[in-house]
Amino acid sequence: MKIQHITYLSLGTNQGNKLENLQNAIDLIANEVGVVKKISSIYKTPSWGFNGEDFNNICIKVSTLHQPETLMNTLLEIETSLGRERSNQVGYQNRNIDIDILLFDDEIIISKTLMIPHSKMLVRRFVMAPLVEIASSIIHPIEKKQLSVCLQNIEDSSEISVIEEKLIRPITxxxxxxxxxxxxxxxxxxxxxxxxxxxxxxxxxxxxxxxxxxxxxxxxxxxxxxxxxxxxxxxxxxxxxxxxxxxxxxxxxxxxxxxxxxxxxxxxxxxxxxxxxxxxxxxxxxxxxxxxxxxxxxxxxxxxxxxxxxxxxxxxxxxxxxxxxxxxxxxxxxxxxxxxxxxxxxxxxxxxxxxxxxxxxxxxxxxxxxxxxx
Missing domain, CATH: 3.40.50.300 (P-loop containing nucleotide triphosphate hydrolases)
Known part of the structure; x- marks a missing residue:
């Protein structure tokens, strides 16, 4: 019997029809990755690390059969299919879709291509706020603290706000x-x-x-x-x-x-x-x-x-x-x-x-x- 894994993903967009970008990404994740179990509210956040349009950010909980490396490659393919173009420019940039793996079960993975938990999640309010909304009691594998506590201790003071629009969770x-x-x-x-x-x-x-x-x-x-x-x-x-x-x-x-x-x-x-x-x-x-x-x-x-x-x-x-x-x-x-x-x-x-x-x-x-x- 194949093992189902629980992963938490962060999705962000600051170009084009942001709501549509997020919904399309969720639908493809449901098709290519696994069952989308939870979707956070949409958080409007200022661009982080560069001057650009505001972002819409969410976190989702997904049940998947994929192993971490396969999961990462599949998410990269989804980004590409949605028009994500990566450049050699150094630093953060505008993007129509960005998908990051935050957590994968309670595993700690450090390799040349993948780091789980995500190395910067604990310093980004726009990541932690939607994540805590759907996974407040989950323990961070390295910090050994609940995510809600990690959010309380975050130093990032960026202003973020929840917008009214809602995304549709694909039914299984x-x-x-x-x-x-x-x-x-x-x-x-x-x-x-x-x-x-x-x-x-x-x-x-x-x-x-x-x-x-x-x-x-x-x-x-x-x-x-x-x-x-x-x-x-x-x-x-x-x-x-x-x-x-x-x-x-x-x-x-x-x-x-x-x-x-x-x-x-x-x-x-x-x-x-x-x-x-x-x-x-x-x-x-x-x-x-x-x-x-x-x-x-x-x-x-x-x-x-x-x-x-x-x-x-x-x-x-x-x-x-x-x-x-x-x-x-x-x-x-x-x-x-x-x-x-x-x-x-x-x-x-x-x-x-x-x-x-x-x-x-x-x-x-x-x-x-x-x-x-x-």
Whole structure:
């Protein structure tokens, strides 16, 4: 399990639309760094160390999976993307955005490229005032004093004032949803995405236990003979697992992500079963479906057949290697029919055919933003 770290960042701007600069930076930090948990008021402060326009300064609390060096590099990239231009001029300068790491957990880091806690934070009122607003009781790792006490002892007498404008804290998936079900064809990446969301947002996971099904390898060898026992066993297993696993969690307090939903059983049964078998199967499904907790959001990951076959080959499950393109297309058609007719699910379709969200952070962020803004 990946470890979440708490970092406090200082943001400042004295050029252009200052409110917009800060909001854009916060939004990018939420996308690229982690969950923005707190935002201070905006403090109007005179330029510090040079003659220039007044600054708007804030501090934010962020939960991140990044290590300090990665965090610093990511923040530099965010500054650059927002138009920050660094020059070789000595001393302080005007800037449209400036982001500094103040604290990272309770660590003390001194290297050629990074110093945490920030070496000048305790002498800057425009940093300490917004920081104390959101973290007054935090202990400074070197001074061993609460930040509120450090602010009281500060020698900087600069005049600062709080302005009325407020910034918007980006909401997280866990605040918007309690239960997300992620679905897709064989090899679409639903389990990978579920695990990534769980790691970033500390979600409880419900993963399909497909590997334990004794009928699955036999089905790929003789579909006609083993289709019905396979689909019935899958239905029973999925119903039992969803019932048991969801019962462990508080659906009002826990954030839950699953890599399948019970409707998957119906879609695959439509493809694999004969008409009489399917009618019997549907009766059993309808009885079970009434008892299953419905997700707040149902996400369907679409990948074209070529990419699916590549993914299936790459993950190397022996019994999947003979899957035919026509079979994958039938499954997709089943999902498509379900998507077009099911009216009672909050349903989002995301085409992931041309992206690699497992290995490309920007592609992953694209999916998270689609879910967050849906």
């Amino acid at each position: 998936l866990s605040e918007k949803y309690n239960y997300i079900a992620i679905e897709g064809n064989i090899g679409a990446g639903k389990t990978s995405l579920s695990k990534m969301i769980s790691a970033e947002f500390n979600a409880k996971m419900v993963l399909e236990r497909f590997a334990d099904n004794p009928f699955l390898p036999k089905f790929y060898e003789d579909k006609e003979r083993y289709a019905f026992p396979l689909e019935m066993s899958f239905l029973a297993d999925r119903y039992q697992q969803l019932t048991d696993d969801l019962a462990q969690f508080d659906l009002f307090k826990n954030f839950i992500v699953s890599d399948y939903y019970i409707f998957k059983s119906l879609i695959f049964a439509q493809v694999t079963l004969q008409k009489e078998e399917y009618l019997l199967y549907r009766k059993m499904f309808n009885l079970m479906y009434k008892e299953i907790t419905k997700p707040d959001l149902y996400v369907y990951l679409y990948q074209n057949t070529e990419r699916l076959l590549e993914n299936i080959k790459k993950r190397g499950r022996e019994y999947e290697q003979n899957i035919k393109p026509a079979y994958l297309q039938k499954i997709h058609d089943g999902y498509k029919s379900f998507i077009n007719t099911e009216k009672n699910l909050n349903l989002l379709v995301i085409d992931v055919s041309e992206i690699d969200f497992v290995n490309n952070k920007k592609d992953y962020n694209y999916i998270i933003n689609k879910i967050r803004n849906f």
